[in-house]
Each structure stands twice: as structure tokens, then as C-alpha cells.
Amino acid sequence: MGTMFGVGAALLGACVGSFLNVVIWRLQQVDPAKRSLLGRSHCPHCGAVIPWFLNVPVLSWLALRGRAACCGKPIAVRYPFVEALTAVLFWALAAWGTAAPFAVTAEHAVVVDAAAAATWSARATFLSLLVALSFIDFDTQLLPDALTKPGLALGLAAGVWPGVAGELGDDPTVAPALRSALAGVVGAGVGGGVTWAIRALGSAVFRREAMGFGDVKLMAMIGAFLGWRSALLTMLLGCVAGAIFGGLGLLFGGSARIPFGPYLALGAVAALFFGDAIADLLLVTWPEWQRANAGSQWALAGMASAALVLLFVLVRRARRSG
Numbered sequence: 136m137g138t139m140f141g142v143g144a145a146l147l148g149a150c151v152g153s154f155l156n157v158v159i160w161r162l163q164q165v166d167p168a169k170r171s172l173l174g175r176s177h178c179p180h181c182g183a184v185i186p187w188f189l190n191v192p193v194l195s196w197l198a199l200r201g202r203a204a205c206c207g208k209p210i211a212v213r214y215p216f217v218e219a220l221t222a223v224l225f226w227a228l229a230a231w232g233t234a235a236p237f238a239v240t241a242e243h244a245v246v247v248d249a250a251a252a253a254t255w256s257a258r259a260t261f262l263s264l265l266v267a268l269s270f271i272d273f274d275t276q277l278l279p280d281a282l283t284k285p286g287l288a289l290g291l292a293a294g295v296w297p298g299v300a301g302e303l304g305d306d307p308t309v310a311p312a313l314r315s316a317l318a319g320v321v322g323a324g325v326g327g328g329v330t331w332a333i334r335a336l337g338s339a340v341f342r343r344e345a346m347g348f349g350d351v352k353l354m355a356m357i358g359a360f361l362g363w364r365s366a367l368l369t370m371l372l373g374c375v376a377g378a379i380f381g382g383l384g385l386l387f388g389g390s391a392r393i394p395f396g397p398y399l400a401l402g403a404v405a406a407l408f409f410g411d412a413i414a415d416l417l418l419v420t421w422p423e424w425q426r427a428n429a430g431s432q433w434a435l436a437g438m439a440s441a442a443l444v445l446l447f448v449l450v451r452r453a454r455r456s457g
């Protein structure tokens with residue numbers, strides 16, 4: 136049963152990924168006529184309508200060997216990549232991200248667990264929004280309101296189902312739905328508030344915009360879906376990932392301007408799937424290791440300082456040449 140649900144979720148994910156490709160492309164169009172999400176898919180090169188049998192996720196791209204059937208122009212490998220990525224995320228959500236939304240009894244009757252189904256759908260929608268926002272941010276360095284605002288509203292609304300955003304407190308006299316809804320509201324406030332504060336601080340210290348207001352809205356959305364603890368963990372992981380990949384990008388001749396959205400999305404996915412394990416590592420395993428290995432702390436602190444100095448030197452050099 137679990138395997139069947141996983142395969143079904145992956146197939147659904149591939150189809151949703153195909154739709155996300157359309158969302159990513161059309162939200163970047165300036166022409167309002169091209170921005171509509173309705174209507175048939177067209178070839179981005181020659182405008183020909185793509186028949187349904189050439190629009191099968193991943194498989195069509197493989198069968199066509201990456202070339203459009205209409206005009207022979209190359210189709211970017213990114214299209215099947217987005218489809219495969221969404222399929223993997225949906226599969227992971229089915230495999231260990233949430234409780235199974237339905238079960239089969241010994242009498243072969245299907246029992247649907249409404250709360251688990253709501254949680255699964257909310258999180259699948261959340262993951263889809265993260266995929267679309269990441270790729271749009273990569274392309275345009277913008278996180279469009281057309282996705283972050285409805286995403287925030289949906290996250291807050293989904294919170295009325297117990298368990299979607301976790302629960303705030305454990306007072307048994309308060310209804311679980313209220314605790315869950317409050318967890319979404321507080322999560323959105325903490326996620327958006329912390330990002331807004333970091334943004335204000337960064338602007339004051341570095342006298343340039345370190346983060347956009349789109350990042351604030353994205354983090355409010357993430358907090359609404361995951362709760363305040365995971366929002367903070369997302370911020371921490373996003374900063375670490377941004378520093379590592381941004382540093383690597385600088386080292387290998389990339390630009391110093393990095394879109395922050397994809398790193399926050401990466402942090403949110405890690406917080407969703409591995410939140411407990413990461414919190415355990417940071418709050419329990421790490422302090423214990425520090426107590427047991429007093430001498431090596433200095434070596435680690437030295438290495439971290441050297442890395443920080445290197446990053447500053449690199450950023451300064453990039454600015455001078457830019």
C-alpha cells in the first residue's frame with residue numbers, strides 16, 4: 136500500500152511539475168496576454184500548439200531527445216528536471232513526510248483520514264510553490280506576489296486543519312484546530328518578522344539591499360506552513376547554504392549577487408523533512424561533542440574565522456573588479 140501511494144504521488148508530482156514549468160515561464164512574460172495560465176501549451180520557439188502526447192512529463196523530452204517536434208529547436212534540460220524534481224519531492228512527502236492519507240482495512244475497504252489528506256495536500260502545494268518560486272528567482276531575481284501572497288493565505292487557511300503547521304503549546308483545554316491555526320499565524324509572523332529585521336540590519340550596515348521584500352513574504356509563507364521553529368531553522372539553513380554556494384560562485388567567477396529565494400526554499404525542504412534530526416544535531420549532539428572535545432573547539436573556531444576572512448576578501452575583490 137505504501138509503495139502504491141509513493142508511486143502515485145511521484146506520478147502526480149511529475150504532472151504538477153509540468154504545470155509548474157508553465158507557471159515559471161508565463162509569470163515571467165511582460166505581455167499580459169501571455170501571462171494567463173489557461174489554454175494549451177505552446178512551443179516557446181515557434182508558437183506551435185504542443186499535442187498532449189508530446190507533453191508527457193520527462194518521457195516526451197527523452198523520446199524527442201531534447202528537441203522540439205515542431206521546429207527542431209532544443210528544449211532546455213530544465214523542463215524535465217523541474218518535472219523530475221517535483222516527482223521526487225512528492226514521493227518523499229508520501230514516503231516519510233506525512234502520515235498516509237488513506238489506509239486499506241483487512242476487508243479491502245479504503246479508509247480516508249481527512250486530517251492526514253489535508254496535511255498531505257497542503258504540504259504538496261507548499262513544495263510546488265517553493266519549486267516555482269526558486270526557478271523564477273533564479274531567472275529574474277524576483278519572487279512574484281502572484282505566488283507568495285496566495286501561498287501565505289493558503290498556509291494560514293490550511294492551519295485550521297490540526298497538525299498542518301504543528302501546534303502551538305499543548306494546553307488540552309484549547310481545541311487542536313485553534314492551536315494549529317495559531318501555530319500558522321505565529322509562524323508567519325516570526326518568519327516574516329525575522330527576515331524583515333535581518334533585511335533592515337543588512338541595509339543599515341552594508342548600505343545596500345541584502346534581501347528583497349519578496350524574501351520577507353516568502354519567509355512569512357514558509358512560517359505559515361511549517362510553524363515558527365521550522366521558520367527559524369529555514370532561515371539558518373538558508374543563510375548557510377547561501378554563504379556556501381555564494382562563496383563557491385564567487386570563487387569560480389560568478390557574480391556576487393545571489394538570489395536568496397532558492398536557498399530559503401532549500402532550507403524549508405530540509406526543515407520539513409529533516410527538522411527533528413537537524414534540531415537534535417544542533418541542540419543535543421553538538422553541545423555534547425563540544426564538552427567531550429574541548430581542544431578541537433579552538434581548531435574549528437580558527438578554521439571558521441579563516442573561512443570568514445576569505446569570504447570577506449573575495450567579496451571585496453569582486454566589488455573592486457565589478
Ligand SMILES: [Zn+2]
Nearest residue numbers: 178181205206
Ligand atoms: Zn517549435
